Amino acid sequence: MRYSWTVAFSCCLLLLIGVPVRAQEVAPLPSTPLVLPAFSLGGALSAAERRELDAWLDAMRKWQRMDKRWHNEPKHDAFGRIRDRAAMPEAPDWLEARCATLGPALALNPTDPLGAACRILAGVDEDPTAEAIRASTAAKRADAEKVVKNSFLTRVHIDGLWTTTSTDYRMYGIVGSHISLVDVGRVQFFGPPGVILLSVPDGNGSREIRAGYTWGMSIRLGDVRLFAQSKNLTLFLTVTKVWVTGSAYSGLGSGGFDIAGFSLAPRRHSKN
Numbered sequence: 001m002r003y004s005w006t007v008a009f010s011c012c013l014l015l016l017i018g019v020p021v022r023a024q025e026v027a028p029l030p031s032t033p034l035v036l037p038a039f040s041l042g043g044a045l046s047a048a049e050r051r052e053l054d055a056w057l058d059a060m061r062k063w064q065r066m067d068k069r070w071h072n073e074p075k076h077d078a079f080g081r082i083r084d085r086a087a088m089p090e091a092p093d094w095l096e097a098r099c100a101t102l103g104p105a106l107a108l109n110p111t112d113p114l115g116a117a118c119r120i121l122a123g124v125d126e127d128p129t130a131e132a133i134r135a136s137t138a139a140k141r142a143d144a145e146k147v148v149k150n151s152f153l154t155r156v157h158i159d160g161l162w163t164t165t166s167t168d169y170r171m172y173g174i175v176g177s178h179i180s181l182v183d184v185g186r187v188q189f190f191g192p193p194g195v196i197l198l199s200v201p202d203g204n205g206s207r208e209i210r211a212g213y214t215w216g217m218s219i220r221l222g223d224v225r226l227f228a229q230s231k232n233l234t235l236f237l238t239v240t241k242v243w244v245t246g247s248a249y250s251g252l253g254s255g256g257f258d259i260a261g262f263s264l265a266p267r268r269h270s271k272n
Helices: 002-023 045-067 095-107 112-120 130-145
Strands: 156-164 172-180 182-184 187-189 194-201 208-224 233-244 257-266
Touching: 045 112, 095 112, 095 208, 156 194, 156 233, 172 208, 172 257, 194 233, 208 257
Parallel strands: none
Antiparallel strands: 156 172, 156 257, 172 194, 182 187, 187 208, 194 208, 208 233, 233 257
């Protein structure tokens, strides 16, 4: 019972203390918005200067669009004929002196006619689209002019897994090599004869190893990876004529035989 009277007395004391505090609260003062006048660089222009400035800005915008379209290229008309490109419009005589007096104030209101004119005159009012086109064109030109150096070894082929295609005397190419000279798309032609070791019949039911000379072309099939983390070799299908030397078997004759197989060469570097 004594505990309940203590709690009730404490609550009453808190209520009596809170009433004066709320009475002392002051209502906030009404706020009044402050409107600042817009900053204008063109306010100092006369009517004649404003008309002259507007005409020059309009001419400059048209010239910039033309320069963006025919940048570093001859201008053409609708029929494809080359036309003289219009010169950049001359700025009003008084504009440069007026811009010199403004200084850093140009950045305060770049949409003002005088500010826009001064920015164009200073070369800071660049067209983002035109700049993107120019940068892309320069990058493509630099890429096209890039010199890609490839080692002479990319033309050296290692031959293997060869066999004759249309003869009664089956020959097998074990290992060989040739050097390509001329490229036509995916096809490479080799001029100096390549060499290859062949397994040829000896006329006694057995076979012998003889050297042969090859002359033909190689067709690029694709890049492969061998003993490396990335593709380091190019696989070719090679179709050639082969001439066997030093064989005692007269049945082979002295003419060339059609033979085909595969070859590998170091992968070439490309611009990409």
